[in-house]
Amino acid sequence: MMNIAVAQSGGPTCAINASLVGVFAESLKEPQIDAIFGSVNGIEGIITNHLLDLKTLIKTNEDMELLRQTPSTVLGSCRYKLPDWRDDEEVYKKIVNTLKQRQIGAFFYIGGNDSMDTVNKLSEYFAEQSIDIKVIGIPKTIDNDLCVTDHTPGFGSAAKYVAATMHEIIRDSSVYSIPSVTIVEIMGRHAGWLTASSAVLHALGETAPHLVYVPERKFSLDSFMSDVRHEMAKHKAVIVAVSEGTEVPDGVQSGVVDNFGHKYLSGIGKYLEEEVRGQIGCKVRSIELNVMQRCSSHLGSKTDIDEAEAIGAAGVRCALSGKTGKVMIFRRVNEMPYSIVIEDADASLIANKEKFLPDKFIVPAGNNITDAAVDYFMPLIQGELDIHYENGLPRHFTIQESVLK
Amino acid sequence: MMNIAVAQSGGPTCAINASLVGVFAESLKEPQIDAIFGSVNGIEGIITNHLLDLKTLIKTNEDMELLRQTPSTVLGSCRYKLPDWRDDEEVYKKIVNTLKQRQIGAFFYIGGNDSMDTVNKLSEYFAEQSIDIKVIGIPKTIDNDLCVTDHTPGFGSAAKYVAATMHEIIRDSSVYSIPSVTIVEIMGRHAGWLTASSAVLHALGETAPHLVYVPERKFSLDSFMSDVRHEMAKHKAVIVAVSEGTEVPDGVQSGVVDNFGHKYLSGIGKYLEEEVRGQIGCKVRSIELNVMQRCSSHLGSKTDIDEAEAIGAAGVRCALSGKTGKVMIFRRVNEMPYSIVIEDADASLIANKEKFLPDKFIVPAGNNITDAAVDYFMPLIQGELDIHYENGLPRHFTIQESVLK
Numbered sequence: 001m002m003n004i005a006v007a008q009s010g011g012p013t014c015a016i017n018a019s020l021v022g023v024f025a026e027s028l029k030e031p032q033i034d035a036i037f038g039s040v041n042g043i044e045g046i047i048t049n050h051l052l053d054l055k056t057l058i059k060t061n062e063d064m065e066l067l068r069q070t071p072s073t074v075l076g077s078c079r080y081k082l083p084d085w086r087d088d089e090e091v092y093k094k095i096v097n098t099l100k101q102r103q104i105g106a107f108f109y110i111g112g113n114d115s116m117d118t119v120n121k122l123s124e125y126f127a128e129q130s131i132d133i134k135v136i137g138i139p140k141t142i143d144n145d146l147c148v149t150d151h152t153p154g155f156g157s158a159a160k161y162v163a164a165t166m167h168e169i170i171r172d173s174s175v176y177s178i179p180s181v182t183i184v185e186i187m188g189r190h191a192g193w194l195t196a197s198s199a200v201l202h203a204l205g206e207t208a209p210h211l212v213y214v215p216e217r218k219f220s221l222d223s224f225m226s227d228v229r230h231e232m233a234k235h236k237a238v239i240v241a242v243s244e245g246t247e248v249p250d251g252v253q254s255g256v257v258d259n260f261g262h263k264y265l266s267g268i269g270k271y272l273e274e275e276v277r278g279q280i281g282c283k284v285r286s287i288e289l290n291v292m293q294r295c296s297s298h299l300g301s302k303t304d305i306d307e308a309e310a311i312g313a314a315g316v317r318c319a320l321s322g323k324t325g326k327v328m329i330f331r332r333v334n335e336m337p338y339s340i341v342i343e344d345a346d347a348s349l350i351a352n353k354e355k356f357l358p359d360k361f362i363v364p365a366g367n368n369i370t371d372a373a374v375d376y377f378m379p380l381i382q383g384e385l386d387i388h389y390e391n392g393l394p395r396h397f398t399i400q401e402s403v404l405k
Numbered sequence: 406m407m408n409i410a411v412a413q414s415g416g417p418t419c420a421i422n423a424s425l426v427g428v429f430a431e432s433l434k435e436p437q438i439d440a441i442f443g444s445v446n447g448i449e450g451i452i453t454n455h456l457l458d459l460k461t462l463i464k465t466n467e468d469m470e471l472l473r474q475t476p477s478t479v480l481g482s483c484r485y486k487l488p489d490w491r492d493d494e495e496v497y498k499k500i501v502n503t504l505k506q507r508q509i510g511a512f513f514y515i516g517g518n519d520s521m522d523t524v525n526k527l528s529e530y531f532a533e534q535s536i537d538i539k540v541i542g543i544p545k546t547i548d549n550d551l552c553v554t555d556h557t558p559g560f561g562s563a564a565k566y567v568a569a570t571m572h573e574i575i576r577d578s579s580v581y582s583i584p585s586v587t588i589v590e591i592m593g594r595h596a597g598w599l600t601a602s603s604a605v606l607h608a609l610g611e612t613a614p615h616l617v618y619v620p621e622r623k624f625s626l627d628s629f630m631s632d633v634r635h636e637m638a639k640h641k642a643v644i645v646a647v648s649e650g651t652e653v654p655d656g657v658q659s660g661v662v663d664n665f666g667h668k669y670l671s672g673i674g675k676y677l678e679e680e681v682r683g684q685i686g687c688k689v690r691s692i693e694l695n696v697m698q699r700c701s702s703h704l705g706s707k708t709d710i711d712e713a714e715a716i717g718a719a720g721v722r723c724a725l726s727g728k729t730g731k732v733m734i735f736r737r738v739n740e741m742p743y744s745i746v747i748e749d750a751d752a753s754l755i756a757n758k759e760k761f762l763p764d765k766f767i768v769p770a771g772n773n774i775t776d777a778a779v780d781y782f783m784p785l786i787q788g789e790l791d792i793h794y795e796n797g798l799p800r801h802f803t804i805q806e807s808v809l810k
Contacts (some may be wrong), residue, residue, distance in 0.1 A: 392786035
């Protein structure tokens with residue numbers, strides 16, 4: 001018999017709690033697993049020994065259904081970067097203390113490429129110290145920028161929200177008889193996956209988004225203005241999708257830096273809006289989809305949520321098979337009909353690395369997305385959850401603030 | 406036998422096409438109505454004789470169901486302000502020409518208080534000229550600021566989106582262990598109805614939004630900062646809702662003016678974000694819900710959409726009963742259970758007027774919303790449409806761009 005611990009890390013998505021359900025429900029089924037601990041605020045809860053007994057909190061099937069439709073991280077999150085243990089072993093000793101004291105035999109970390117760095121470092125340290133605690137990473141990120149895996153849990157729901165909202169913005173932008181330009185700024189620091197996913201609307205017969213700019217291509221303001229004028233000659237309401245991380249001149253994006261050295265970006269939409277207003281003078285609006293693209297679980301992709309749960313469960317089976325230092329991944333085994341299998345990969349192949357849009361997904365001019373990309377995105381946004389409502393609003397599963405403190 | 410015409414005007418909502426369905430379906434049932442014309446781009450289509458035969462475009466029940474879930478205005482919109490006919494009769498003559506040439510006996514104008522000004526002026530002109538064409542206004546606006554009516558079609562869906570999104574933003578904002586402030590900027594130039602509606606979350610047990618600022622109360626930056634500090638002492642993640650039109654010092658809001666003298670506002674969220682960052686120095690983010698709050702029909706309120714269709718149908722019956730210069734309105738006849746009746750009121754009572762939040766809906770300190778307001782809002786956001794999906798995205802009913810040209 002052993003206990004396990006699970007934690008959630010990094011930026012919120014709609015699928016992180018579904019992966020928690022996967023880990024939890026699979027662990028319930030395994031006779032060799034006793035207590036299931038949830039670590040509060042990611043790895044921070046392991047360091048400070050702030051663990052919750054999840055069996056006392058998640059009690060019914062309805063609780064699990066509500067978790068599947070609750071965005072963000074029910075256990076809290078963190079952006080804690082583990083030092084190299086050779087430089088600073090102190091925090092590793094605290095982690096080992098907690099895990100040993102709680103008789104934890106396996107630790108599951110749901111997170112992005114930074115969290116997979118934690119999985120990698122912890123498993124290396126445990127190997128070095130001959131400590132038999134399995135460490136398994138469960139991927140998540142709306143950015144879809146993890147290597148090795150076909151796609152990441154959380155991306156499909158974000159892509160579904162972005163595409164559905166872009167669809168509605170097209171309707172909203174097309175009502176007046178005067179020419180207009182609408183610029184939609186979409187998340188993505190270095191990779192344009194989420195921005196590119198808005199182009200699935202082309203498969204529904206929409207000509208918009210007419211222009212799509214991603215960080216994988218060098219941005220030129222002159223080419224942009226020329227592209228916009230060209231589209232305005234064809235369409236009354238021109239719709240542009242642009243990644244927040246598409247590089248524009250210095251000073252436009254803010255430059256505040258987080259613990260991982262990431263820049264908090266904002267402002268390219270507003271910048272382009274001002275340029276269009278100044279150079280063309282037409283009606284122009286910029287829209288930042290902001291955090292809604294990562295937390296709008298009321299429009300979650302059933303495919304994404306189901307897969308997020310399944311990959312959490314697979315992580316438990318992986319640990320019980322004796323593996324450690326692994327990240328669970330999706331491999332697409334068939335395009336049409338879409339089919340995936342869940343496998344594991346070494347965390348070192350995924351930690352701190354980023355995956356970019358392949359060239360074949362971007363048109364040669366660098367200002368739109370190809371049909372091949374649309375084929376890739378389409379299966380990921382399929383299906384809707386049967387959302388539980390109360391008083392006209394989707395219900396959420398939450399843990400009291402006082403318990404999380 | 407007579408023909409009728411219907412047009413859509415003003416800013417988009419999720420319910421304008423449902424009201425079009427109401428006018429269309431009711432007219433189909435009336436034996437004395439022959440052709441049903443849709444005017445392209447509001448009253449502009451009447452002026453330029455750009456009318457579409459709706460029976461050739463809306464052919465099936467499914468078309469009507471899709472229209473009910475399609476945001477914005479399928480016939481296009483306008484922000485055309487009719488001059489006083491005593492100053493400039495030219496445009497009135499064009500309108501009469503079109504209506505007479507098309508043998509139109511009744512004209513239905515779906516719009517906000519500006520459009521009700523058009524209804525009022527047209528019906529007065531026709532009375533003056535002894536022209537027997539009925540003019541009936543069908544209200545719509547997400548702002549809920551029309552006088553006489555209990556509420557406006559389009560508001561319930563916007564309120565449902567705002568509350569559901571605020572709910573998700575609360576989850577998204579509460580994940581980290583550090584204190585934070587999140588400021589959500591919500592539409593509303595002069596009236597705080599939509600911003601206030603976010604407080605329905607209190608009835609779900611949420612403490613957030615912790616602070617709500619509406620244009621009906623004078624805003625003081627000092628009081629705001631004091632309010633924020635006070636809430637930060639109680640909550641790790643403080644959530645603030647603020648109307649775009651809440652007045653802050655000159656220069657913050659842009660000041661570009663439209664045809665009706667409205668200011669296009671933006672920026673109060675960003676402004677308060679910068680003030681909190683500067684004065685408190687904590688993690689802070691501002692989020693503008695932007696056009697999504699008026700076009701997110703994937704989360705439409707069934708109550709709103711059903712009522713919007715019903716008030717369109719009632720407008721047809723009103724015209725056939727011989728009335729003109731009227732705007733259809735809702736009267737709430739019972740609070741619990743919620744019950745409304747549809748009546749008509751003189752357009753002159755509604756045109757160009759605004760309705761503000763009553764004092765009893767705002768707490769004495771002016772920084773939050775009362776339970777009485779929550780009771781008023783709650784019935785309006787109830788129920789969900791059975792959305793038709795295609796390829797993972799809500800389907801829209803559209804008319805080809807070439808037909809609308």
